Amino acid sequence: MNKPVDLLETIAKAKSGNQIAFSQLLDRFWNDVYGFQLLRTKNENDAEDISIQTFAKAFDKIHTYDDTYEFSTWLITISKNIHVDLIRKRKRNILDGKELHKSEEINSVLDETPTVEDALIIEQNLASLLSDIKKLKPNYQKVINLRYFNEMTYAEIANELGEPINNVKVKLLRAKKLLAAIIANKKHREN
Numbered sequence: 001m002n003k004p005v006d007l008l009e010t011i012a013k014a015k016s017g018n019q020i021a022f023s024q025l026l027d028r029f030w031n032d033v034y035g036f037q038l039l040r041t042k043n044e045n046d047a048e049d050i051s052i053q054t055f056a057k058a059f060d061k062i063h064t065y066d067d068t069y070e071f072s073t074w075l076i077t078i079s080k081n082i083h084v085d086l087i088r089k090r091k092r093n094i095l096d097g098k099e100l101h102k103s104e105e106i107n108s109v110l111d112e113t114p115t116v117e118d119a120l121i122i123e124q125n126l127a128s129l130l131s132d133i134k135k136l137k138p139n140y141q142k143v144i145n146l147r148y149f150n151e152m153t154y155a156e157i158a159n160e161l162g163e164p165i166n167n168v169k170v171k172l173l174r175a176k177k178l179l180a181a182i183i184a185n186k187k188h189r190e191n
Contacts, residue, residue: 011071014062022059025071026173030055032072033079040083048137050086052174054079056166132182140175147172 007028013021033054037047058065058078065074133141146152146160157172158165 007071008067011062011065011067014059015065023173023177025059026055026170027177029072029075030174033075036076037079037083040080046086048139050079050082052167052170053082055170056164057082059170060166128186129183132179132186135182136175136178139171140178143168143172144175144179 010021010024010028014025030051034047034051037050037054038044041047041050054075058075061078065071133144136144142161143157146157152160154165154168154172158168161168163171
């Protein structure tokens with residue numbers, strides 16, 4: 001099956017580190033991965049967490065993607081493996097009777113330049129923005145608050161949440177897109 005040229009270009013840009021390309025891939029394939037995990041886990045939170053981990057891992061390993069395979073198939077395979085690892089870890093934790101703690105060194109990472117979503121979020125008045133943020137799921141509220149109100153870097157947020165930095169980046173990207181959609185819908189209703 002031939003892949004659309006625009007998808008191949010987007011993947012090539014992502015391989016060179018282009019943040020906009022990562023965002024486009026996330027937008028294009030989020031529903032596929034999330035829907036797949038929702039069917040597997042039957043739990044929205046687990047499906048969302050695994051989807052975030054999937055994109056974080058995929059973006060971290062994008063240079064290994066072989067375009068003889070469908071990109072969506074590659075993402076679903078990563079997602080399936082993360083889910084299997086999660087099940088194994090939960091079983092092991094239950095058997096051990098204790099949580100496994102994994103410390104991860106967090107490298108300092110330069111934050112990307114403001115996106116369209118950032119601009120839309122920034123132009124809102126504070127009361128209206130806080131009201132819109134409360135419409136997000138709690139884990140998205142937290143990353144938005146840490147980023148915009150506590151002015152924390154990705155590394156600081158990752159440290160605060162005890163999560164890998166790529167998970168934080170994907171979660172924040174997703175939170176900003178959801179918040180921007182809430183704001184855009186509200187503006188559309190007002191006009």
